[in-house]
Amino acid sequence: MAFTEAEVLAGLAEIVNEETGLAVEAVEANKSFTDDLDIDSISMMTIVVNAEKKFGVKIPDDDVKDLVTVQDAVDYINKAQEA
Amino acid sequence: MTSKVVVTGIGAVTPLGATVDATWEAILAGTSGVHTMDNDWSEKYGLAVDFAAQVDPQVVEDNLKRVQAKRLDPSSQFALISAREAMADAGLEETDPERTAVSWATGIGGVWTLLDAWDTLQEEGPRRVMPLTVPMLMPNGPAAAIGMEFKARAGVQTLVSACASSTESLGHAYDVLASGRADVIIAGGSEAAIHPITLAAFNSMQALSRRTDSPETASRPYDVDRDGFVMGEGAGALILETEDHAKARGAKIYAEVASWGISNDAYHITGGEPEGKHALAAMQQALDAGDLSASEIKHVNAHATSTPVGDIPESLAISELLGDNVGETLVSATKSMTGHLLGGTGAVEAILTVKALQTRTAPPTINIDEVDPKVVGINIVRDTPAELPSGDIAAITNSFGFGGHNAVVAFRSV
Numbered sequence: 447m448a449f450t451e452a453e454v455l456a457g458l459a460e461i462v463n464e465e466t467g468l469a470v471e472a473v474e475a476n477k478s479f480t481d482d483l484d485i486d487s488i489s490m491m492t493i494v495v496n497a498e499k500k501f502g503v504k505i506p507d508d509d510v511k512d513l514v515t516v517q518d519a520v521d522y523i524n525k526a527q528e529a
Numbered sequence: 530m531t532s533k534v535v536v537t538g539i540g541a542v543t544p545l546g547a548t549v550d551a552t553w554e555a556i557l558a559g560t561s562g563v564h565t566m567d568n569d570w571s572e573k574y575g576l577a578v579d580f581a582a583q584v585d586p587q588v589v590e591d592n593l594k595r596v597q598a599k600r601l602d603p604s605s606q607f608a609l610i611s612a613r614e615a616m617a618d619a620g621l622e623e624t625d626p627e628r629t630a631v632s633w634a635t636g637i638g639g640v641w642t643l644l645d646a647w648d649t650l651q652e653e654g655p656r657r658v659m660p661l662t663v664p665m666l667m668p669n670g671p672a673a674a675i676g677m678e679f680k681a682r683a684g685v686q687t688l689v690s691a692c693a694s695s696t697e698s699l700g701h702a703y704d705v706l707a708s709g710r711a712d713v714i715i716a717g718g719s720e721a722a723i724h725p726i727t728l729a730a731f732n733s734m735q736a737l738s739r740r741t742d743s744p745e746t747a748s749r750p751y752d753v754d755r756d757g758f759v760m761g762e763g764a765g766a767l768i769l770e771t772e773d774h775a776k777a778r779g780a781k782i783y784a785e786v787a788s789w790g791i792s793n794d795a796y797h798i799t800g801g802e803p804e805g806k807h808a809l810a811a812m813q814q815a816l817d818a819g820d821l822s823a824s825e826i827k828h829v830n831a832h833a834t835s836t837p838v839g840d841i842p843e844s845l846a847i848s849e850l851l852g853d854n855v856g857e858t859l860v861s862a863t864k865s866m867t868g869h870l871l872g873g874t875g876a877v878e879a880i881l882t883v884k885a886l887q888t889r890t891a892p893p894t895i896n897i898d899e900v901d902p903k904v905v906g907i908n909i910v911r912d913t914p915a916e917l918p919s920g921d922i923a924a925i926t927n928s929f930g931f932g933g934h935n936a937v938v939a940f941r942s943v
Contacts, residue, residue, distance in 0.1 A: 467596035491660040499657065 448527045449501055454520045461496045465489050475517040483516075503527060534706045535943070536783040537775050538619025538768030539880045540611040542719075543867055544582035544761055547591070548614055552877075553884050556866055557914050559895045561745040563759050563868050566723075574725050578737045580744035581723045582761035582868025600661055601674055602639035603721030607764035607873070608671035609678060612715050615766035616679060620780060621713065630683040630711040631676045632702035634694035634718030636872025636930070639666035641724055671719050671764075683711040689872070691930030692832075694718050695765065696875030699938050700789035702769045712774040717876035719764030728760060734799065736836060748869075749896035750833035750840055750862035751904050758834040761868025765876030767883070784883045787819030787923060787939040794933035801839060801929055805846030811935040812850045812925060819939045821923050824854045826939075828891050828917055828924035829907075830882045833862035834869050841903050843927060848906035859891040859915050860907045866895055875928040879938055882926040886942045889917040 449457065459473035468483060479485045485493070490513075494505050497519070503526035505513075513519045541548065544562030545555035555562070562582040571579040584607060589598055592610045601609065616622075642665040649657050664670060669687040676685035684705065688698045695718025702716035731737045738757035740747035748759040775782055790811040794802040801808065816823065829847055833840045840862075848855050863881050870877055885891050891910045900909065923941045928934075 465596070465599075467594060488660045495657055495659060499653075504656075 451520060451524055454501065454523050455516070457500050458497060458516060458519055461493050461500065465492050465496070473516055475515070475520065477516050478514055479516070497523065501527065532771035532773040534703050534769055534786040535772050535775050536767055536786060536883050536940070537770045537780045538615040538621065539783065539883060540614025540618060540766040541764065541877055541880055542584055542588055542607045542611045543763040543870070543877055544584055545867060547585070547588040547610070549880060549884070553881070556863060556881060556892045557890065559866065559893045559912060561748070561866055561895060562761070563744045563747055565744055570725050574729065576725060576728050577732050577739055578728050579741055580747065580759070581728070582759055583723060584763050600665070602642040602665045602670055604635055604639055604719045605665070605671040605674045607721055607762070608633065608719040608766070609674050611717065611719065611764040611766040612675045612679070615715065615768045619768040621768065624679065624713050626680040626682040628683055628712040629679065629681040630705055630714040631672050631681045631685040632688065632698045632705060632714055632716045633672035633675060633686070634688045634698035634872050634876070635668050635671055636689065636691045636694050636720055637722040637727065638668035639670055640722050640727065642666040644724065644726060675715055679715060681715065690934040690936070691932055692869065692871050692874055693928040693930035693934035693936040694872035694875065696879065696926065696928035696936035696938055697791065697934070699767065699769070699786070699876065699879055700791060700936055703786050703789055706769055706771050712771055714769050715766060716769050717764065717766035718873045720871040720873040721762045722871060723760050723762050731760065738835065746896045748835045748865045750831070750835045750865050750894060751844070751900050751909055752897045753899045753901040755835045755837060755840070755901070757836055758864070759868040761870040762873070763870050763877060764873050765880050767876060767879060782943050784886045785941040785943055787821055787941045788815055789939065790814030790818065790937040792935045794935065796933055799931050801842050801933070803842055805842030807933070808843055808927065808929060808935045809846035809849050811937045812846060812927065815925055815937040815939040816850070819941070821939055821941070823851045825921070825923045826851060826854070826858055826925060827922040828882065828885050829858055829860045830878045830885070830924070830926040831860050831862045832927045832929045834864055840901070843929070844904045844907050855906050856908050858908060859910050859917065861885070861892045861910045862894040863892050875926065875936065878926045878928070882924050882940055885917060886922065886924055886940055889919065891915045891917055
């Protein structure tokens with residue numbers, strides 16, 4: 447069963463909170479992982495690994511650099527779910 | 530050497546408490562930190578030993594933010610908590626980074642992190658192995674965590690010599706200050722290796738007590754019926770400073786580090802040389818280098834782990850070292866209460882030695898029903914604390930580790 451876009455965003459926010467301690471509400475769709483949320487590359491990889499697990503998708507390392515904003519990640523996961 | 534080296538701050542996370550004060554209070558009351566473990570793996574693996582001296586998990590929850598704790602192996606969590614206490618105790622909110630160093634120790638490293646990652650690899654595949662696995666499992670992880678927190682840029686080192694590790698790290702810290710390479714050094718060690726693997730392995734070598742029906746009395750150094758050591762965990766941190774630096778800022782001084790000694794048995798990978806000859810050499814070296822005579826040593830915090838073979842050579846060496854004065858020197862085996870913190874044990878016992886000098890109180894050794902007749906000469910403090918003499922006195926703390934390592938630190942009262 448696929449997750450809705452809102453569910454993916456909420457789930458990502460929880461993963462980011464778990465990894466960084468940032469408030470769930472701070473993880474908004476238009477925020478940049480590096481510039482706005484101050485997430486370093488190791489934390490980003492941890493978030494990706496946890497997102498793969500949570501949403502049952504694969505996010506190859508080469509694609510991670512394209513996930514600039516939270517919305518990019520939501521879109522990627524949505525698309526990957528359909529595949 | 531330009532300046533003496535002094536102890537200005539202490540911090541500890543032990544099976545007896547979250548701080549030095551809590552630990553010391555429990556020690557003076559003769560409390561055992563050893564209990565049957567509450568976990569889901571002792572029974573699962575059918576472990577012969579289902580007890581240990583564990584740190585209360587609440588200590589980590591109370592002292593570290595969840596996000597920070599998640600990025601640190603338990604050995605680093607304990608390290609950081611103890612170092613924070615020691616720095617606060619020393620009144621060192623800010624130090625000159627270029628003159629601040631770390632000399633830390635662990636015997637085993639991040640064994641929980643490593644084996645959890647192995648489980649993840651087996652069960653979920655390589656993609657699920659977390660990116661921080663290596664920095665968390667590396668033995669220098671605890672030292673690095675402390676170094677970053679306190680901006681220590683004059684060198685952050687880790688010494689590894691099994692159960693002698695954190696006595697060697699204190700000795701190394703002394704050398705760093707004595708050679709003028711830093712003014713302040715955060716020294717000590719930590720261990721968090723109570724894991725089914727280590728329990729199974731130590732048990733296979735018949736090193737552990739199997740007193741499962743009475744864990745509180747399982748650690749019984751010098752007792753005729755001792756049957757092995759008890760695994761412990763935790764950390765001890767000491768702030769060492771040059772006396773000039775400490776006095777210039779008006780710091781309180783617990784004790785002077787007189788000097789230290791180091792040797793190796795080069796004899797057997799796990800068994801100590803049976804007469805304690807090389808342990809004696811390390812003790813003698815600590816006295817000689819610190820310009821101390823045997824008659825000044827009024828207290829010994831012994832390594833005494835409660836193994837049938839281990840406690841004897843050390844007692845022979847202490848008797849030989851002290852000669853005619855042996856009866857005047859109070860010997861305490863605090864592992865009877867804390868269990869054996871492996872790489873953290875030397876630092877915690879150094880703290881107890883410093884507290885003994887400061888308060889003139891030698892800790893008790895609990896659980897001795899009858900002293901082994903092979904332990905001859907030494908004056909063991911039993912059951913309740915004993916008073917140390919006033920005036921200028923000195924004390925030593927011993928640690929010995931698999932690999933033949935012998936390390937001894939000597940402290941002078943102030």
